[in-house]
Amino acid sequence: MVPRYTRPAMLAIWAPENRYRIWFNIEALACEAMAELGEIPKEAAKTIRERGDAAMAAFSQADLDRIDEIEAETRHDVIAFLTWLAEKVGPDSRFVHLGMTSSDVLDTCLAVQLVQATDLLLTDLDAVLAALKKLAFTHKHTLTIGRSHGIHAEPTSFGLKMAGHYAEFQRNRERLVTARAEIATCAISGAVGTFAHLDPRVETYVAEKLGLKPEPVSTQVIPRDRHAAYFCALAVIASGIERIATEVRHLQRSEVREAEEFFHPGQKGSSAMPHKRNPVLSENLTGLARLVRAAVVPALENVALWHERDISHSSVERNICPDATIGLDFALARLAGMMDKLVVYPEQMAANIESLGGVVHSGEVLLALARAGVLREDAYRIVQRCAMDTWRNLGKPGGRTFRENLDADPEIAGRISKEILDAALDSRSHLKAIDNRYELVFGEKGPSAP
Numbered sequence: 006m007v008p009r010y011t012r013p014a015m016l017a018i019w020a021p022e023n024r025y026r027i028w029f030n031i032e033a034l035a036c037e038a039m040a041e042l043g044e045i046p047k048e049a050a051k052t053i054r055e056r057g058d059a060a061m062a063a064f065s066q067a068d069l070d071r072i073d074e075i076e077a078e079t080r081h082d083v084i085a086f087l088t089w090l091a092e093k094v095g096p097d098s099r100f101v102h103l104g105m106t107s108s109d110v111l112d113t114c115l116a117v118q119l120v121q122a123t124d125l126l127l128t129d130l131d132a133v134l135a136a137l138k139k140l141a142f143t144h145k146h147t148l149t150i151g152r153s154h155g156i157h158a159e160p161t162s163f164g165l166k167m168a169g170h171y172a173e174f175q176r177n178r179e180r181l182v183t184a185r186a187e188i189a190t191c192a193i194s195g196a197v198g199t200f201a202h203l204d205p206r207v208e209t210y211v212a213e214k215l216g217l218k219p220e221p222v223s224t225q226v227i228p229r230d231r232h233a234a235y236f237c238a239l240a241v242i243a244s245g246i247e248r249i250a251t252e253v254r255h256l257q258r259s260e261v262r263e264a265e266e267f268f269h270p271g272q273k274g275s276s277a278m279p280h281k282r283n284p285v286l287s288e289n290l291t292g293l294a295r296l297v298r299a300a301v302v303p304a305l306e307n308v309a310l311w312h313e314r315d316i317s318h319s320s321v322e323r324n325i326c327p328d329a330t331i332g333l334d335f336a337l338a339r340l341a342g343m344m345d346k347l348v349v350y351p352e353q354m355a356a357n358i359e360s361l362g363g364v365v366h367s368g369e370v371l372l373a374l375a376r377a378g379v380l381r382e383d384a385y386r387i388v389q390r391c392a393m394d395t396w397r398n399l400g401k402p403g404g405r406t407f408r409e410n411l412d413a414d415p416e417i418a419g420r421i422s423k424e425i426l427d428a429a430l431d432s433r434s435h436l437k438a439i440d441n442r443y444e445l446v447f448g449e450k451g452p453s454a455p
Contacts, residue, residue: 006331010293015334018121019327022064025072027114028086029057031211032101035193038210039103049097060093083107104202108314109193112227115326116190116217119235122330123185129337130178130242134171136344141167142451145439148432149263149354150365155255157365160358160432162439163264163349168446170249175446177242184238187231191215192223197313225314229307232322236304239329243297246336250287250294253347257284263354267346286343293336300325358432362395363407369429370411377421387416 017023033054040050060068068089076085084107091098102110145164150157191212195203205219212219220227256264266286268274274281303325307318358365367388374384391410398404408430411417421429428434433454440450 006296006328006335010335011331012334012338015122015125015331018118018125019331021069023121024114024118025064025086026061027117028083028110029061029090031110031113031193031215032087032090032105033057034211034214035105035109035207036100036103038207039100039204041210042204042206044204045100045103046097049100052097053094053101056094057090060090081107083110104195105193106196106225108223108226109195111319112223113191113193113211113215113217115322116188116227117215119188119326119330120185120216122326122334123181123188125334126239126242126330126337127178127181127185129334129341130174130181132341133174133337133344134178136341137167137171137174138447140164140344140347140349141171141443141447144349144351145443145451146436146454147349147351147354148358148436149351150358157357157361159365159368160435162436163351163354164451165436165439165442166252168443170245170252172446173245173248174242177238177245180238180241184235188235189217190220190227190231191217192220192225192227194220194223194225196225198223198225224312226310226318229304229310229318232318233301233304233308236300236325236329239333240298240301243294243333243336246340247291247294249340249344250290253287253343254284254291257282257287261353261357262350263357264347264349266343267348286339290336290340290343293332293339297329297333297336300329361407362399362404363430364392364395366407366430366432367392369434370426373421373425373429374417377425379420383416387414390414391417 033050036045036050036053039045040047071092072085072089075088076082079085079088087098087102090101094101141164143164144167145162147163148160149163149166151159151161191208192198193203193208193211194200194205200208208219211217222228253264253266255261257266265282266284268282273279274283274285303321307321310318371381371384371388374387375381379387388411391414392407394410395405395407405413408426411426436454443449443451
């Protein structure tokens with residue numbers, strides 16, 4: 006991922022220094038387990054740990070250059086690292102990587118990195134959830150128009166809209182927790198995964214120390230269905246980001262103006278038009294979501310490796326693992342900040358509800374007539390006639406509001422009382438079940454109506 010969309014903490018997870026630190030820890034833990042089993046001298050395991058820890062603590066650009074120099078000759082990244090480590094550890098390095106294969110180190114390391122990345126993403130999701138909950142509680146009773154097909158439908162609550170996004174991101178968090186558990190898998194099983202040269206207890210020991218679980222059958226590599234499921238989870242989260250970003254983009258449109266991204270002092274919207282206040286953050290999030298989702302197909306195609314292993318997945322994962330997690334980390338942090346500072350215009354929301362002359366209340370009037378004994382088909386015809394007259398003549402001389410058309414309609418006169426019609430045209434009636442929804446989403450009703 007380009008630096009513009011990269012945050013330092015996530016970048017550090019995918020930096021070579023962190024990767025080599027994990028590689029060493031895997032090797033050292035395996036040596037410690039072998040020493041406990043009596044397979045190598047305990048003093049050798051101690052020397053490997055102490056000298057390796059010291060080398061990793063002093064790790065510098067010179068060490069990176071040295072590993073790269075060795076790899077240029079060996080054309081093998083793990084062997085290059087092991088050669089560098091042997092230079093630091095000395096003769097006892099002969100016990101390092103005993104019975105192991107490269108994938109034991111690479112796949113277990115990737116699991117650790119993905120767990121580290123996931124923990125950051127979970128923190129990011131918590132920030133998004135906090136921002137959405139604040140909006141949901143602040144605007145629980147802020148009436149706004151609901152839209153279907155982009156067309157005014159019936160009134161709803163802006164807080165309820167935010168509660169819906171909150172519920173989605175709560176599900177996304179659960180998905181990510183599940184994906185973390187599935188990806189947190191260790192393989193120390195040797196060539197083709199048979200443990201021919203390793204005691205399975207070494208794998209168990211390493212897995213426990215790293216907070217992982219042993220892969221039941223690793224076939225030399227951890228099966229990539231786990232990774233495919235992980236990136237699918239990231240993609241679903243990205244789609245949730247795009248859904249709320251699209252909502253903000255539409256609400257900020259000039260003809261809507263119900264909410265907008267915070268516009269910083271000194272910020273410029275256009276190089277040519279000084280009046281512009283563009284939804285640049287939500288548009289950016291829409292684009293980043295596409296990049297995160299782009300990792301899904303390659304991850305799915307990585308599942309079908311040849312026999313016990315090949316490395317067709319390797320080049321893919323070297324790209325999608327850092328890029329998808331770095332991109333999602335940035336997107337979630339941006340989303341949390343955008344929603345925390347979102348500017349909401351309740352007055353404009355109220356104005357938009359009535360901007361069509363009251364026709365958005367047609368459903369309630371239809372129900373009122375049906376309850377009064379009018380056949381539903383007849384009630385629909387009557388209400389639609391009044392609504393369409395309002396729609397066609399909206400803003401024209403002599404044009405009447407929906408209520409005026411209802412009052413003038415001879416098929417309505419005497420059917421329902423003024424009080425019932427007033428209630429049918431009251432937007433607040435659409436919030437009567439809102440406490441129930443808030444209890445389902447948040448476990449509490451939230452603020453009472455003012």
